[in-house]
Amino acid sequence: MLYREAGDFKTTYSEDSQTFPIFFDRMGYYVTLLLAFGLVPLFINDYWANAVFVPFLIYAIAAIGLNILVGFAGQVSLGTGGFMAVGAYSVYKLMTSFPDVPVLIHVLIAGAITAFVGVLFGLPSLRIKGFYLAVATLAAQFFLVWLFNKVPWFYNYSASGQITVPQSKMLGFYVTGAQTSASAKYLFCLVVLVFVAVVARNLTRGTMGRKWMAIRDMDIAAEIIGVNPLNAKLTAFAVSSFFIGIAGALFFAVYLGAAEVTEAFSIQKSFLILFMVIIGGLGSIFGSFAGAAFLVLLPVFLKNVLVGQLGWPTDLAAHLELMIVGALIVGFLIAEPHGMAQLWRLAKEKLRLWPFPH
Amino acid sequence: MKTKFVSLVVAGICAAAPAMADLVIPNMSYRTGAYAPGGIPYADGFNDYFTLLNARDGGIGGEKVSVPECETAYNTEKGVECYEATKGLGSLVYNPLSTGITYQLIPKALVDHIPIYTPGYGRTSAANGKVFEWVFNYPANYWDGASVAIKYLLDQNGGSLAGKKIALVYHNSAYGKEPIRTLQDLAAKHGFTLTELPVDAPGQEQKSQWLQIRRDKPDYVLMWGWGVMNAVAVQEAANIKFPMENFIGVWWSGSENDVVPAGDGANGYKSLAMHGTGMDYPLYADLKTFVYDAGKASGNGDQIGSVLYSRGVYAAMVIAEAARKAQELAGTSAINAVQMREGFENLEITEARMAELGLPNFGQPFAASCADHGGPGAAMLQQWDATAKKWNLITGFIAPDQEVLDPLIAADSEAFAKEAGITQRCN
Numbered sequence: 001m002l003y004r005e006a007g008d009f010k011t012t013y014s015e016d017s018q019t020f021p022i023f024f025d026r027m028g029y030y031v032t033l034l035l036a037f038g039l040v041p042l043f044i045n046d047y048w049a050n051a052v053f054v055p056f057l058i059y060a061i062a063a064i065g066l067n068i069l070v071g072f073a074g075q076v077s078l079g080t081g082g083f084m085a086v087g088a089y090s091v092y093k094l095m096t097s098f099p100d101v102p103v104l105i106h107v108l109i110a111g112a113i114t115a116f117v118g119v120l121f122g123l124p125s126l127r128i129k130g131f132y133l134a135v136a137t138l139a140a141q142f143f144l145v146w147l148f149n150k151v152p153w154f155y156n157y158s159a160s161g162q163i164t165v166p167q168s169k170m171l172g173f174y175v176t177g178a179q180t181s182a183s184a185k186y187l188f189c190l191v192v193l194v195f196v197a198v199v200a201r202n203l204t205r206g207t208m209g210r211k212w213m214a215i216r217d218m219d220i221a222a223e224i225i226g227v228n229p230l231n232a233k234l235t236a237f238a239v240s241s242f243f244i245g246i247a248g249a250l251f252f253a254v255y256l257g258a259a260e261v262t263e264a265f266s267i268q269k270s271f272l273i274l275f276m277v278i279i280g281g282l283g284s285i286f287g288s289f290a291g292a293a294f295l296v297l298l299p300v301f302l303k304n305v306l307v308g309q310l311g312w313p314t315d316l317a318a319h320l321e322l323m324i325v326g327a328l329i330v331g332f333l334i335a336e337p338h339g340m341a342q343l344w345r346l347a348k349e350k351l352r353l354w355p356f357p358h
Numbered sequence: 359m360k361t362k363f364v365s366l367v368v369a370g371i372c373a374a375a376p377a378m379a380d381l382v383i384p385n386m387s388y389r390t391g392a393y394a395p396g397g398i399p400y401a402d403g404f405n406d407y408f409t410l411l412n413a414r415d416g417g418i419g420g421e422k423v424s425v426p427e428c429e430t431a432y433n434t435e436k437g438v439e440c441y442e443a444t445k446g447l448g449s450l451v452y453n454p455l456s457t458g459i460t461y462q463l464i465p466k467a468l469v470d471h472i473p474i475y476t477p478g479y480g481r482t483s484a485a486n487g488k489v490f491e492w493v494f495n496y497p498a499n500y501w502d503g504a505s506v507a508i509k510y511l512l513d514q515n516g517g518s519l520a521g522k523k524i525a526l527v528y529h530n531s532a533y534g535k536e537p538i539r540t541l542q543d544l545a546a547k548h549g550f551t552l553t554e555l556p557v558d559a560p561g562q563e564q565k566s567q568w569l570q571i572r573r574d575k576p577d578y579v580l581m582w583g584w585g586v587m588n589a590v591a592v593q594e595a596a597n598i599k600f601p602m603e604n605f606i607g608v609w610w611s612g613s614e615n616d617v618v619p620a621g622d623g624a625n626g627y628k629s630l631a632m633h634g635t636g637m638d639y640p641l642y643a644d645l646k647t648f649v650y651d652a653g654k655a656s657g658n659g660d661q662i663g664s665v666l667y668s669r670g671v672y673a674a675m676v677i678a679e680a681a682r683k684a685q686e687l688a689g690t691s692a693i694n695a696v697q698m699r700e701g702f703e704n705l706e707i708t709e710a711r712m713a714e715l716g717l718p719n720f721g722q723p724f725a726a727s728c729a730d731h732g733g734p735g736a737a738m739l740q741q742w743d744a745t746a747k748k749w750n751l752i753t754g755f756i757a758p759d760q761e762v763l764d765p766l767i768a769a770d771s772e773a774f775a776k777e778a779g780i781t782q783r784c785n
Binding site for chain 1: 387468536770773779
């Protein structure tokens with residue numbers, strides 16, 4: 001009744017090709033942005049920022065990055081953790097070497113460095129596909145973690161190999177270091193996430209995204225109609241790694257504050273983000289958000305309900321949490337193999353006809 | 359749906375809050391994951407000691423102690439979540455039992471004004487109270503441990519280790535890397551060669567490291583391991599028939615769980631010990647009456663008296679004493695975290711006090727001060743007897759070589775002070 005195309009006339013091409021062509025969607029998007037920027041920072045406290053919002057925003061960036069590679073370009077990657085580590089160590093080296101430059105610029109440069117590394121490890125994708133490529137990216141994961149653990153230059157020769165973020169300010173507010181307020185952390189990550197999501201959305205709708213999807217759907221056919229696979233695959237690796245690098249930089253600098261490469265950027269991280277993308281929906285920006293929300297919020301929610309409300313022992317709750325999350329993942333994928341984005345799509349189809357389906 | 363979710367979460371958080379009048383001492387434990395064999399006994403000992411204080415004495419200075427437990431799984435992200443979740447409850451002190459999480463909490467504690475107590479782990483240079491106002495790691499730290507192990511070996515070799523080969527098998531993480539710098543300096547001082555053999559977490563795969571040990575034939579092997587890595591290393595050492603009496607683990611590599619799986623092969627394995635072990639202390643009579651027999655034992659109650667259980671008891675005992683000291687200094691029993699820090703800084707644990715608490719000769723006496731947050735750093739050595747299934751202490755407390763350690767601590771803490779922009783105190 002409310003959610004419909006009828007009566008929503010487009011008179012120009014740009015109106016017709018906008019991201020949210022349906023009025024109700026568009027309003028929903030603006031309201032979400034308004035709430036996210038206007039309301040949440042007023043009420044956010046340390047717990048909500050550090051346990052819920054900041055990890056969600058950062059994982060959403062990483063999931064968008066990986067979704068470009070896996071969902072849009074069809075190149076399976078298990079190197080996400082390693083690429084996040086590149087972002088984190090780049091931003092650490094940049095911040096300690098050039099403390100006067102605003103941290104946002106460092107984050108973007110860290111993304112660019114990661115993009116370069118990603119292209120390097122993306123080169124084998126020109127020859128190998130599918131599971132074999134997954135194994136090649138797995139090598140990237142292990143190599144990068146080993147490198148950052150082995151070479152003391154990367155962690156400024158500290159005794160323990162830990163990297164700790166220096167304090168830094170932007171516009172007069174702390175954005176990294178322990179003195180950062182909850183809302184500053186949140187807003188900083190939110191701004192970057194909105195930037196990343198808008199860029200990703202528009203890239204995937206344009207020539208580049210269509211090339212990626214052509215390669216994903218059938219690479220030989222794509223080559224025949226004139227898509228250059230070298231160009232398409234390497235740009236996918238570059239853009240994807242750029243976003244993942246940004247996510248890694250924020251993960252270390254804003255969220256954790258101190259990190260150890262073997263623990264924070266291990267293979268577990270690669271799997272976690274891959275699961276986010278698969279559960280959220282391959283080839284969907286919304287899916288990246290949904291997947292990140294699902295895997296970040298659900299464990300925290302379960303923990304608070306099981307331990308906080310029901311008062312169960314923490315170990316029992318932790319084990320049950322794994323089982324419940326696992327069961328839900330399996331359940332979700334059986335019910336909807338195309339992920340939560342597809343559920344959302346179906347819901348919208350139904351809503352258009354509601355309440356008179358015939 | 360969404361509002362329901364939010365209200366549930368909010369309700370969940372609120373329900374976790376105990377009555378505000380209590381002394382809140384969170385137990386950041388890990389009973390799941392690869393490090394659970396170490397986390398479970400420690401958490402049990404920690405909980406049981408406070409349960410005893412509540413049941414027997416009505417808490418500390420008349421204030422009940424509440425010990426909300428939070429599962430970290432030895433994972434830094436969950437550690438951050440736990441810290442934020444419990445900080446609002448009025449937590450007095452954090453004891454995360456993880457070097458990685460400690461590194462994360464140090465800058466936060468500085469801003470939030472909550473002390474961190476890391477006995478025998480964490481950031482070693484926090485021993486320098488001039489820089490680390492909010493962190494305490496007495497009675498001993500990793501560098502002390504490394505130095506004590508070398509001193510013991512010196513003693514075994516008539517005062518000289520020149521020309522000897524010592525291998526260090528370590529957990530390839532912040533924790534395992536901590537002693538390397540000290541051992542390198544000690545190697546230079548005493549003329550032994552040091553081989554570093556990292557083991558990647560969690561440490562189930564150590565074949566290549568032990569192959570290298572079999573090939574190089576070092577005179578001694580030191581180990582900085584944790585969790586499943588310890589048991590695997592002891593088993594591998596037994597497999598290559600490395601003489602167990604020449605194999606020394608740090609205090610985190612010296613629990614029953616580490617040696618029992620290797621059976622008789624582990625006989626003679628040594629480890630450092632910073633406190634006593636076993637149930638031969640008068641405290642256990644009270645624990646039995648007020649906690650175990652009352653059915654209030656934490657966990658399954660099957661870890662009682664083990665090495666890491668004792669360490670949990672030790673940490674809880676020091677925290678409880680610091681709280682008592684803080685109450686005395688503040689003149690009120692309802693102390694806050696800032697007053698708690700004063701208690702830690704002015705804490706003195708004497709032999710008489712430990713005997714009074716039912717733990718005679720359990721740990722070393724120490725007195726903290728503004729500049730000294732690290733304690734004397736002495737440790738004993740214990741040896742595993744596989745037939746009796748018992749750890750036997752084979753030395754008294756051995757003091758570390760402060761001549762080597764002091765400059766290292768000064769250098770590392772000054773680096774932190776510069777990074778974090780801290781001006782030194784206590785001058």
